[in-house]
Amino acid sequence: MVSPTAENYLKALFSLTAERGEVNITELSHLLQVKLPTANSMIKSLHEQGWVSYEKYKPLSLTPKGKKKAALIVRKHRLTEMYLVDKMGFGWEEVHEIAEQVEHIDSTIFFDRMDELLGNPNVDPHGSPIPDKNGEIQQKNHDPLGVFKPGEKAKLVALAHSSSDFLKFLNRRELLLGAELKIESIENYDNSMVVSYENHPFETFSKVVCDALLVERLV
Amino acid sequence: MVSPTAENYLKALFSLTAERGEVNITELSHLLQVKLPTANSMIKSLHEQGWVSYEKYKPLSLTPKGKKKAALIVRKHRLTEMYLVDKMGFGWEEVHEIAEQVEHIDSTIFFDRMDELLGNPNVDPHGSPIPDKNGEIQQKNHDPLGVFKPGEKAKLVALAHSSSDFLKFLNRRELLLGAELKIESIENYDNSMVVSYENHPFETFSKVVCDALLVERLV
DNA sequence: ATAATTTGTTAGATTAACTAAACTTAATAT
DNA sequence: ATATTAAGTTTAGTTAATCTAACAAATTAT
Numbered sequence: 192m193v194s195p196t197a198e199n200y201l202k203a204l205f206s207l208t209a210e211r212g213e214v215n216i217t218e219l220s221h222l223l224q225v226k227l228p229t230a231n232s233m234i235k236s237l238h239e240q241g242w243v244s245y246e247k248y249k250p251l252s253l254t255p256k257g258k259k260k261a262a263l264i265v266r267k268h269r270l271t272e273m274y275l276v277d278k279m280g281f282g283w284e285e286v287h288e289i290a291e292q293v294e295h296i297d298s299t300i301f302f303d304r305m306d307e308l309l310g311n312p313n314v315d316p317h318g319s320p321i322p323d324k325n326g327e328i329q330q331k332n333h334d335p336l337g338v339f340k341p342g343e344k345a346k347l348v349a350l351a352h353s354s355s356d357f358l359k360f361l362n363r364r365e366l367l368l369g370a371e372l373k374i375e376s377i378e379n380y381d382n383s384m385v386v387s388y389e390n391h392p393f394e395t396f397s398k399v400v401c402d403a404l405l406v407e408r409l410v
Numbered sequence: 411m412v413s414p415t416a417e418n419y420l421k422a423l424f425s426l427t428a429e430r431g432e433v434n435i436t437e438l439s440h441l442l443q444v445k446l447p448t449a450n451s452m453i454k455s456l457h458e459q460g461w462v463s464y465e466k467y468k469p470l471s472l473t474p475k476g477k478k479k480a481a482l483i484v485r486k487h488r489l490t491e492m493y494l495v496d497k498m499g500f501g502w503e504e505v506h507e508i509a510e511q512v513e514h515i516d517s518t519i520f521f522d523r524m525d526e527l528l529g530n531p532n533v534d535p536h537g538s539p540i541p542d543k544n545g546e547i548q549q550k551n552h553d554p555l556g557v558f559k560p561g562e563k564a565k566l567v568a569l570a571h572s573s574s575d576f577l578k579f580l581n582r583r584e585l586l587l588g589a590e591l592k593i594e595s596i597e598n599y600d601n602s603m604v605v606s607y608e609n610h611p612f613e614t615f616s617k618v619v620c621d622a623l624l625v626e627r628l629v
Numbered sequence: 630a631t632a633a634t635t636t637g638t639t640a641g642a643t644t645a646a647c648t649a650a651a652c653t654t655a656a657t658a659t
Numbered sequence: 660a661t662a663t664t665a666a667g668t669t670t671a672g673t674t675a676a677t678c679t680a681a682c683a684a685a686t687t688a689t
Contacts, residue, residue, distance in 0.1 A: 229677055279523050289517050296511045304498050448647050467667060
C-alpha cells in the first residue's frame with residue numbers, strides 16, 4: 192500500500208499535527224532529515240493517493256484516511272516498544288530504534304499476538320497511548336509536574352517526549368512510571384523543584400525536566 | 411551496508427549454493443521472482459562490492475565474505491522463527507512470512523536477546539541449523555526416511571523443506587519434530603511407507619513425503 | 630510600499646531496483 | 660559441424676526517493 196518511507200512521512204505528519212492542527216513542509220523536512228524539495232515531492236504523491244490534504248503554498252494536514260493509517264503505524268510502534276520492555280527485558284531507552292524498524296512489518300497476526308500476550312495494553316513504556324485497532328486514541332490530559340505547588344503529590348504517568356538522554360537521566364535517578372512524587376519546594380529563581388519519591392528524598396529537577404514529567408494529581 | 415533487496419540475493423545464493431557449489435543467474439532470478447536482467451545487474455553490483463565471485467557467462471558463487479554475510483541473515487531468520495514458535499505461540503507453518511521481514515532488522519541487541527531468551531538454540535522450528543554469531547553452521551547429515559527398511563525405527567529431526575502445504579500436512583497428522591517413527595512396511599509399487607508413531611498407528615506416507623522427512627536412526 | 634527574508638516549487642540529475650527488447654555466447658542435438 | 664535452443668548480457672526506459680540549483684510566492688521588517 193505505502194512504502195516504509197511514505198509510512199514515515201505519515202507518522203511524522205501525525206505527530207506534528209497532533210500538537211498544532213497543521214504543518215508546513217519545512218518542519219516536516221527537518222523532522223525527517225530530508226531536504227525541502229524531497230518532502231515537497233513526497234507530499235504531492237501522498238496527496239494524489241489521498242493520504243494528505245494539500246494545496247500549493249498552504250499548510251498540510253492528514254486526511255481522515257491518512258490519520259487512521261498513521262495511527263495504526265504508531266500502534267505497531269508502541270505495541271512493539273511495550274513488547275520489547277515487558278517480554279524481552281529491554282530498558283525503555285533501548286526500544287525506540289528497534290521499534291522504528293519493526294513498525295514497518297506487514298503482519299496482522301504478529302502485532303495481534305503481541306497485543307494479546309501483553310494483555311491489550313493502552314500505553315507504551317513511556318506512558319504514551321497506544322491507538323486501538325481502528326486507529327482511535329484516547330488522549331489523556333496529563334499535567335506537567337511544573338504546574339504543581341509545594342506540598343502537593345502526584346503520580347508520574349507519562350513523559351512529554353522520550354529522548355534517549357532524558358530516559359537515561361531518569362534511569363540514573365531511578366524514577367519510573369508510577370512513582371509517587373511529593374513536591375518539597377520550588378526555587379523561584381529558575382523554577383527548579385525539589386521532589387521526593389521512594390528511596391529518593393530531595394532530588395532537584397530543573398524546569399525543563401519538570402515540564403517533561405507528566406503526572407496525575409494524588410489526593 | 412547492503413539493502414534488504416541485496417540481502418535477499420545473498421540469502422538466495424546461499425541456499426542455492428548449499429546444494430551444488432555454483433549457481434546460474436537464471437535459477438537465481440526464478441527463486442527471487444525477478445527477470446533475468448534484474449538479477450544480472452544486481453549480481454554485477456554484488457560482485458563489485460565483493461560479496462559474489464563472478465565472471466561473465468560463468469556460474470556464480472559467494473565469496474567467503476558473502477557467505478558469512480548470508481549465513482548471518484539466515485541466523486536472524488531462523489532465530490526469529492524459533493522465537494515466534496517458542497515464545498509467541500505461533501505454529502511452524504505461520505512463521506516464515508514474518509521472519510522473512512524481521513530478518514532484515516538491523517539490531518545486534520535485538521537478535522542477541524532473542525538468542526539468549528531461547529537458550530542459544532542450534533536449530534529452528536523445522537530442524538534447520540541456526541548459524542552461530544560467526545556465520546558458522548554445523549551441518550548435520552540426516553537421512554531421509556525413505557532410505558529406511560521395514561522394522562527399523564527413526565526419530566524425526568528435521569525437514570528437507572518447510573513449505574506451508576507440507577507443514578499443514580504434518581499438522582493434520584500430528585507429526586512433530588522428535589517423533590519416533592517405526593517403519594511397518596513399504597509398498598514396492600510406489601515406494602510409499604506405512605509408519606507408526608505415537609497415537610498414529612499405520613499412517614501411509616508417499617515417497618515424496620518420506621524424502622522430505624529427515625531422521626536419525628534409533629537403535 | 631517595497632526590500633529582505635523565509636518558505637515553497639520546479640527543473641534537472643542521481644541511484645537502486647526493476648522491466649522489455651535486442652543482442653551475444655555457450656550448450657545441445659542431429 | 661552447424662543449426663537450434665538455452666543462458667547470459669546490454670541497452671534503453673520506468674518508478675521511487677533522494678539531491679542541488681534556480682526560481683516564485685508569502686511573510687516580515689523597515
